[in-house]
Amino acid sequence: MEEYIRAGKIASEVREYARKKYHVGRTLLDICEELEQMIISKGAKPAFPCNVSLNEIAAHYTAEPNDERIVKDGDLLKIDIGVHVNGYIADTAVTVCYDTRYESLVNATEIALQEAIKIVRSGVNASDIGKVIEDTVKRHGFIPIHNLTGHSLSQYIVHAGKSIPNIRTYTGFLLLENEAYAIEPFLTTKDGNGLVVNGNIRNIFSLVSRKNIGNKDADALKEYIWNRFKMLPFTTRWLTKDYDIKHLNLLLELLLKKKAIRSYPILVEANKKYVAQAEHTVIPKENSALVITL
Numbered sequence: 001m002e003e004y005i006r007a008g009k010i011a012s013e014v015r016e017y018a019r020k021k022y023h024v025g026r027t028l029l030d031i032c033e034e035l036e037q038m039i040i041s042k043g044a045k046p047a048f049p050c051n052v053s054l055n056e057i058a059a060h061y062t063a064e065p066n067d068e069r070i071v072k073d074g075d076l077l078k079i080d081i082g083v084h085v086n087g088y089i090a091d092t093a094v095t096v097c098y099d100t101r102y103e104s105l106v107n108a109t110e111i112a113l114q115e116a117i118k119i120v121r122s123g124v125n126a127s128d129i130g131k132v133i134e135d136t137v138k139r140h141g142f143i144p145i146h147n148l149t150g151h152s153l154s155q156y157i158v159h160a161g162k163s164i165p166n167i168r169t170y171t172g173f174l175l176l177e178n179e180a181y182a183i184e185p186f187l188t189t190k191d192g193n194g195l196v197v198n199g200n201i202r203n204i205f206s207l208v209s210r211k212n213i214g215n216k217d218a219d220a221l222k223e224y225i226w227n228r229f230k231m232l233p234f235t236t237r238w239l240t241k242d243y244d245i246k247h248l249n250l251l252l253e254l255l256l257k258k259k260a261i262r263s264y265p266i267l268v269e270a271n272k273k274y275v276a277q278a279e280h281t282v283i284p285k286e287n288s289a290l291v292i293t294l
């Protein structure tokens with residue numbers, strides 16, 4: 001619990017810094033590196049590469065090693081931060097908005113998250129959280145992304161098997177006291193599809209198996225990944241200090257083909273409409289939620 005609280009406090013400080021900073025004109029690379037470095041300088045580690053997903057990209061974009069993409073006026077930028085202390089993860093996100101037309105979308109996302117957190121306590125049904133999010137979102141004239149969810153967290157595991165829906169569902173589960181959960185509504189505009197689909201960029205990976213695949217270099221990389229990140233997500237950018245980029249990409253391809261690692265493709269709104277996200281990590285208690293990323 002102490003480690004969760006430390007991770008949550010750091011994640012919250014980095015998120016608030018990211019919320020207040022003016023990012024227009026900065027590269028996505030600069031933003032990722034600054035926020036990840038900030039996590040490290042506060043004595044924790046990134047639980048996954050900082051996600052900087054623009055506009056119709058809902059999630060899973062992190063900067064490439066020499067990424068020159070720049071935040072522009074008019075952009076809607078989701079910054080999703082993971083911090084871990086000894087594997088105990090705090091997961092939190094904020095949307096920064098450089099187009100006044102999307103301010104109400106961002107506000108509704110924050111309100112949906114707050115409304116959801118109000119009903120969290122041990123024994124609440126995840127489906128009821130989804131219902132609160134869906135109702136709140138619709139009341140504000142937007143739609144939730146149906147196929148993105150929050151999730152349970154456990155030591156060194158970001159998605160620990162249970163999903164917190166952003167819509168009412170007909171199956172659910174009861175949240176447990178002292179288990180950590182990320183709640184993360186994603187909203188889009190009324191002309192959106194309400195679903196995300198895989199895009200063709202994938203620069204976030206995680207280890208799935210430590211079984212040797214029979215290629216010396218690839219197996220060495222696999223063990224290097226295990227030693228540095230365990231099963232937590234990582235990105236090419238984090239490996240280029242120790243690996244030549246071309247060689248690295250070939251080895252990652254091989255590890256992917258042999259199913260030793262998996263990739264997380266970017267997730268794009270199916271109608272290419274803009275998406276906003278807000279996220280906190282909560283730990284249910286008997287009568288309320290402890291929001292570790294508050």
Ligand code: MN
Pocket residue numbers: 080081091092093184279
């Ligand atoms: Mn997140």
Ligand code: MN
Pocket residue numbers: 091150151182184279
């Ligand atoms: Mn999450």
